[in-house]
Amino acid sequence: MSVNLSAPRVEDLLPVRGVRIGTAMAGVKKPGRRDVTVFELAPGSQVSAVFTRNRFCAAPVQVARKHVAAQKSSGGVRALVINTGNANAGTGEPGLAHTQQTCEALAALMGLSADQVLPFSTGVIMEPLPVDRIVAGLPAALKALVVGQDSGQAWAWAAEAIMTTDTLPKAVSRQIEIDGQRITVTGISKGAGMIHPNMATMLGYVATDAAVSSQVLDALTRSAANASFNRITIDGDTSTNDSFVVMATGQAGNPLISDAASPAGQQLGAALLAVSQHLxxxxxxxxxxxTKFIEITVDGGQTEDECLRVAKAVAHSPLVKTAFFASDPNLGRILAAVGYAGIDDLDVSRVDLSLGDVDVVRSGGRLASYTEADGQRVMQPSDIRVHLHLHRGDASATVWTCDLSHDYVSINADYRS
Amino acid sequence: MSVNLSAPRVEDLLPVRGVRIGTAMAGVKKPGRRDVTVFELAPGSQVSAVFTRNRFCAAPVQVARKHVAAQKSSGGVRALVINTGNANAGTGEPGLAHTQQTCEALAALMGLSADQVLPFSTGVIMEPLPVDRIVAGLPAALKALVVGQDSGQAWAWAAEAIMTTDTLPKAVSRQIEIDGQRITVTGISKGAGMIHPNMATMLGYVATDAAVSSQVLDALTRSAANASFNRITIDGDTSTNDSFVVMATGQAGNPLISDAASPAGQQLGAALLAVSQHLxxxxxxxxxxxTKFIEITVDGGQTEDECLRVAKAVAHSPLVKTAFFASDPNLGRILAAVGYAGIDDLDVSRVDLSLGDVDVVRSGGRLASYTEADGQRVMQPSDIRVHLHLHRGDASATVWTCDLSHDYVSINADYRS
Incomplete structure (x- = not known):
C-alpha cells in the first residue's frame, strides 16, 4: 500500500553525465531479484554524504564514512556498491571484514584502490553478510555497466535494486540551466520502515553533472538532507544504515560553483533540495x-528547533497516527502530543490548531464553531495538512509522516519470515 | 486482552482506616457503568501527589496540583472526586470552570471548602466535560459512602469506576507491622494507552493508615512513582491527565514517621513501592x-539516567514491539534501538544482550553459540526478560513494557466510536 505514489516512469529519469549504473541479481537474500547495484563515477567527481547517528551503525556506514573523508588522498571516490537483503549491522569485526572484502573485490575489477569504493547495505540486522554471493554478483553488475545502461532505465533498475519492504521504487529528476549550461540532478531512495530523522535517513543517492567545489557540495548536501530526509518519520526508529550521498561529476561544463550563496549555488541547492524532498x-x-500522508507544519515558535520538536512529537504519536488511520477526528491527541513535546515554558492557552481548511483549536481550547462533521470531512482525504501555531515567535518547521495501520503491524511482525 | 493479569479478589483488598469510598453511575459518557468515584479522607490526613509533565495538562490536574499545595492553609485535603469518560483536557477556560464547579458541588455536600477537594478526570480529550451529569451523580456516590462501604468491595468498585480502555480493574493491598502496629497500604490504578513515563503516569491512588509526616510522605511518594509509574511505557504518549496520589490518614496508631531513612520510613517506603510497582x-x-509483558534491564551504564534512556529506547521501538508480538527473534532491532538511545560515546563493541536464559550478543556482535531455535524458544512465553549490559559503569535500571499488536491499532482506531 502507498499513498498517492506511483513508480517513476523511465522516460522521466534523466541520465547524469559521468555516472554509469549497473545492477545484478546476486541472490543476497533470495534469488530472482536485482539486489546488487554499482555506481561508477567519472574521474574528478566530488562526493558528499551524511550518515546515521545510530551508534550501532552498520559496518558499511563506518567504511563509507572513512572513504568519503579520504577522497582527497585516495584519488577520489570512483564507485559505490549497494546490496539489499542484509544490513551488515550488529555484525562486529566479521562484518567490517566483509565490507572491506566487497570494496576490494570491486576495486580489483575496476582497477581502483579499495578506498575509492563506497559500500552500502540494507536489509535485516545482525545476520552475517553473504559476502561471497555479493562478490560473485559484481562482474554481472559491471557488465550491465559496460554495455552502456547509463540511462534512465539504469536509474530505474537501481531504484528497484535497493528496495527492502518498499512497495514501489523511488526516483526523480530535475533539470536547471546555470550560466547557459543544462544541469541534471537525478536521485533514488529507499525506505519504508525504521524511518526516523537523525542526520540522514535510509538510503538516498543523488547525482548531478554540475561542476561544484567540494566545500559547496558539502554545504548543499547537509542543507538538503536537513530539509528533506531529516524531516520525515514513519515509526521513530533510526536505522543503523541511513546514508544519503550526493555525487557531482562536474561534466556539465558550467563554471565551477565555489560559493553556495552565489546565484548558481542557490540554483543548484534548490534543485538538490527539490529532488531530496521528493525522494x-x-x-x-x-x-x-x-494509508495517509500527513504534513505537519508548526508556526510561531521561538526557534526552528522547538517547532521541529513539536512537529515530531505529533508525528511520532501512535495515538495520533491510529486516529488518522481511522479517519477519526480524535484531535485532542494532537494537543496531548504538543503538550509533551518538551517545551517547558509553552503557554498552551495560546496554541491554535487547524486541519486542512478546518480551524479546530483557538487559544488552547476547542472552537465553538468546530463541528464533528467538519472534523470527519477533513480526516477523509489521503493527503492531510496539520497546522499548529504556538504564538511565541517567528520560527516554523514542517515534517512529513504517515498513519499507523494494521498493515504496519503485519509487515513488521512478518518481516524476515 | 491482558498478559497474566486477573481482576483483584475483593477479599484480598484491605480497607484503610480513615478512608471511605463511594461510587456512582452518573452517565458521563454512557449509562449503566460506575463512572464517578468519591474518596473521603479523615481529618488530619496527609496527601502527596505527582502529576503529568504534559504542558497541555487537564483542567483537573491544574486544580488538584493547586489544592495539594494549599493543604496546609485549606485545613487539609478531605475528598477526591474522579470521573471517567471525559478527560477535561484541551478544554480551556470552560474546562477549568467545570472542574471548579465539581469541587464546589462536592464540598457543599460534604461541608468542606472547595480547595479541600482534589478533582481528577480521565477519558477522551477535548470534549466539554458533562459537569451537570457528574454533579448530579455526587449524592449517590456520597450515599454509597455513608452506608459504610469502607471495605475491600468499595476499593474494587472504585478500581472499576476509574477504567477507560482497561480490560481489568487494578488493585492491590499490602500489610506491614511498624512498632507493633499493623499498617495497611491499598491502591488502585487505571491505564492501558497513552502510557509513557514522565513524572507520574495515568491515575494511581494509594492510601495508607500510617502516621507519617508530610515531608516523608512527599519523599516516599516521589521515590515510589519514580521506580514504578515512571518506569512503564505502552505507546510513548504522555497523558494530559496523569496523576498519582498517596494518602496517609494516620489512624494506624504508629508513632509518627518523620524520617524517611529510619527503619519505619524504609518499611513504609518499601510497602508503598511494592503496591506502586504492582499497580x-x-x-x-x-x-x-x-500479548506480551516485557521487562528490560540495562546494566553497566555510567548513570541510572543513561540506563533508563537505553531501556526506554528499546521499550518504545515499534519495530522491537512488533517483533515481540510475532514471537520473532528479529533481535537486531534491539541493537538498533540501543544505538539511537542518545549515548554519544557508547562503545557498541562492548554491548551484551541476552533474552531470558539465551545469550544473543557478546561484545556488540552475535554470539557463534546463538541459534535461531534458541531465539524462537525464548520469544514464546508471555513474560519475557531482556537484559542488556553496556560495560561502561555500575549503574542499572529496569523498565516494563508490552508488545505492539493488531489490537493496539484496532483499539485506538476505534476508541470514541
Missing amino acids: AQSIVRDGEGA | AQSIVRDGEGA
Missing part, C-alpha cells in the same frame, strides 16, 4: 502500512 | 492490545 516524501508515501 | 506493572499487563 524523502516518497519514502513516507510508501511507509509501511501507510 | 504500574498491571497497567502494562493490561496495555492496549498487549
